[in-house]
Amino acid sequence: MKKEMMLLTGLALAFAATPAMATGGFVRGEIGKSNVNVDVSDLGDDSDDDTSYSIRGGWFFNNNFAVEGFYSNFYDKSEAFDDGSGGTVDVDAKLSGFGVGVVGKTDIGHDQTGFYVMGRAGIMHGTLDVSATGLGSESESSNKPYFGVGVGYDFSPKWGMSLNWDQHKGSGDDVDVTARTLSLGVEARF
Numbered sequence: 001m002k003k004e005m006m007l008l009t010g011l012a013l014a015f016a017a018t019p020a021m022a023t024g025g026f027v028r029g030e031i032g033k034s035n036v037n038v039d040v041s042d043l044g045d046d047s048d049d050d051t052s053y054s055i056r057g058g059w060f061f062n063n064n065f066a067v068e069g070f071y072s073n074f075y076d077k078s079e080a081f082d083d084g085s086g087g088t089v090d091v092d093a094k095l096s097g098f099g100v101g102v103v104g105k106t107d108i109g110h111d112q113t114g115f116y117v118m119g120r121a122g123i124m125h126g127t128l129d130v131s132a133t134g135l136g137s138e139s140e141s142s143n144k145p146y147f148g149v150g151v152g153y154d155f156s157p158k159w160g161m162s163l164n165w166d167q168h169k170g171s172g173d174d175v176d177v178t179a180r181t182l183s184l185g186v187e188a189r190f
Contacts, residue, residue, distance in 0.1 A: 024189050028056040032183025034074040041174035050075045052181050066103040074179040090133045099124030112157040121147040126170035140172025159188050
């Protein structure tokens, strides 16, 4: 935990200090599908899919290296279950997180236009909130590393699109959560 907090603090300071040194900022919106797996000790694991979205922004030092900050919502669903006595229990679950990280990008072909590949990694503070009628609510959060890869196409030096795959993890008291997301992203650079 101490190492994670040191890395998170270092990335946050780098993110805050970069505007004067960066070659340009960016804003990225991503929408896709997350597969969320929840493993609870003594109860087993289960997974489900949901539509996800992410808002990211940051600064490029050059064409190949950037820092980013983001908010992602991986899962937000409500389900009704039979309680065994003729009634129902409504369960709401939400998985989301804030993070900071680094992005590496390599152009294939022309500089700042055409195809590219990218990778990203950093630390995310994830939160899982669960509530059930008549049973109360519970929230677990943790700071864990994330990573992702993507391929894309820059239509101009100012904007591009990409297909991304990311993995985010989280844990709490007897709970381990993994979210794997496939998304389509649109990025504007300024």
